[in-house]
Amino acid sequence: MQTDTLIVGQGICGSMLAWWLEQAGLSFVVMDEPRPFTASRVAAGLINPVTGRRIVKTWMIDELLPFAVSTYREIGATLGIDCISPARVIEFFPTPQMRHAFLDRYADDREHLVLPVHEGDWRAQFQYDLGYGIIRGCQLVDLPALLEATRKRLKEHGRLREERFEQGSLITGITDVRYRDIQAGRVIFCDGVESTANPLFSRLPFAPNKGEFLIIEASDLVGRGDIQTVFKKGISLAPWKEGLYWVGSSYEWSFDEEGPTESFLKRTGAILKDWLNVPYKIVGHYASVRPATLERRPFVGFHPLHPQVGILNGMGTKGCSLAPFFSYQLVEHITKGIAIRPDADVRRFTKVLSHSS
Ligand SMILES: Cc1cc2nc3c(=O)[nH]c(=O)nc-3n(C[C@H](O)[C@H](O)[C@H](O)COP(=O)(O)OP(=O)(O)OC[C@H]3O[C@@H](n4cnc5c(N)ncnc54)[C@H](O)[C@@H]3O)c2cc1C
Incomplete structure (x- = not known):
């Protein structure tokens, strides 16, 4: 089969990415191995604008919070669920x-x-x-409801493969990637802590927690x-x-x-x-x-040596507020060439990633 994007993982990152790709009119397939205790399935779902011992505003929250609320509401309206309150x-x-x-x-x-x-x-x-x-x-996000309803919709639209993605079967080209019977314009890894074992991204400064x-x-x-x-x-x-x-x-x-x-x-x-x-x-x-990171900033964008291989990861303790915004940035980057925020763009690690393949 042929598709624009192969998404690996249907946690909050993969689900949000699927949503924005659908809004942009791009085709995609999500490959997700069902597991009961992934970070997104067990998260409390809290978005707290002020945290830490000093109770200060969290990074980018004035931009992230309203964006997250409107995104969860839009998705909820489409899926027929109430997933944020x-x-x-x-x-x-x-x-x-x-x-x-x-x-x-x-x-x-x-x-x-x-x-x-x-x-x-x-x-x-x-x-x-x-x-x-x-x-x-x-805000409190009902992640179990959101993941379940997204999964159901993906299935109904024939966009879900419930299987394990095996890195060894991926062939990356200059203009596309192949994974067994799938030929895709790109693959984007939204596989949470599993990315720490991905030979293409394992050199990123992940700090699993x-x-x-x-x-x-x-x-x-x-x-x-x-x-x-x-x-x-x-x-x-x-x-x-x-x-x-x-x-x-x-x-x-x-x-x-x-x-x-x-x-x-x-x-x-x-x-x-x-x-x-x-x-x-x-x-x-x-x-x-x-899937936390040493510098507490996400990893978003495309591999410097493999431009058809992307990542949306490193959400740490804040997947509920970061995933809606950065999945949108990634899709804007794909469809319009708009730059990803430099402090989130994975190309800030070009040097280390250039040694990883
Ligand atoms: C105890 C706990 C509490 C938390 N509470 C909050 C909170 O209150 N608020 C908040 O914002 N964040 C919270 N978080 C953080 C939040 O859960 C994460 O930031 C977020 O869920 C990460 O999402 P993800 O999509 O990157 O990864 P994941 O949720 O791990 O999703 C990855 C998906 O990829 C699939 N996958 C992996 N490898 C493969 C493969 N090879 N083939 C096929 N599929 C694969 C997995 O099965 C999974 O479905 C909490 C986390 C924990 C652990």
């Missing part, structure tokens, strides 16, 4: 230093930070001693008002499916095994016991690996 974070201060940091930032950032009128008003549900602050302007989390049943735990509420006290508690909460996660640069560990279960179980005043039951424990 406004959210806030109730941040219970875990230490006096964190309380100070929040109050300091509050003076400068009234757009995102709010102080409660009554600091004790969550005590029926949570145990906390140092008060809390509220981060507003967040493991995250473990629990799923708990806590039907007495309810947010208030008409927006979703994420609770935080060192770890996050985010609404998952009906009556369930996602609790996590760890953030590990160095790990021996990719699966769930006893030590995380014990540690997080103890935190929950001290923190929650409502009954709960742990019903799941999972782990996945984030």
Whole structure:
């Protein structure tokens, strides 16, 4: 078969890329090996405009957030799902230093930070001693729903191959690529942490990062008002499916095994016991690996020596906000030759990539 683009991987990157290619009227095929615990399938789905110990705005968020919201809404309308909703974070201060940091930032950032009128008003549900602050302007993305509905649509349109892509079967030419029976104008790798083993891209400064989390049943735990509420006290508690909460996660640069560990279960179980005043039951424990990068910027664009081979990866902890924008940039680059942002363009690594094939 012939197609414009072969996409490898249907996580948030591959799904977004498929969306923009379809909008641009280009043909494509997505090859994805079904796996239950990929980063996109297990992510909490939170887009938080201010993060870190200093509670400062994240990179490019003023541009990324509105773009992400409108993209998820458009896709949702086409797929018949509601995959993004406004959210806030109730941040219970875990230490006096964190309380100070929040109050300091509050003076400068009234757009995102709010102080409660009554600091004790969550005590029926949570145990906390140092008060809390509220981060507003967040969004929660329902990635499982988005991935599932996208997959269904791809299948219906005959654009999905549910199989493993084998690097050894790829033949790259000057103007096209061949993969078994597929002749494509280009191949774009959206394969998450697997790209670290791709001989064409393995020299990129990836820094895979493991995250473990629990799923708990806590039907007495309810947010208030008409927006979703994420609770935080060192770890996050985010609404998952009906009556369930996602609790996590760890953030590990160095790990021996990719699966769930006893030590995380014990540690997080103890935190929950001290923190929650409502009954709960742990019903799941999972782990996945984030395709993070050393300089915390994504990898977008085409290989300097193989111009028909592209990558959309390195979303780290922020796939929900980065993927909509950078998949769009990539398609604008393909269709109109518009330059990719230099700090995201993979050609900033031309030197190292020139030694990788
Ligand atoms: C615990 C945890 C919590 C997170 N929470 C958040 C959050 O709240 N907000 C946020 O923005 N981000 C969050 N993230 C980060 C986010 O999940 C990632 O940035 C994002 O999902 C990366 O998407 P991706 O499409 O690049 O990769 P992936 O989701 O890994 O998708 C890659 C796809 O490629 C397929 N694939 C790989 N190799 C092959 C092959 N050889 N052949 C065929 N198919 C292949 C895989 O099966 C998979 O479907 C979290 C991550 C973790 C682990």
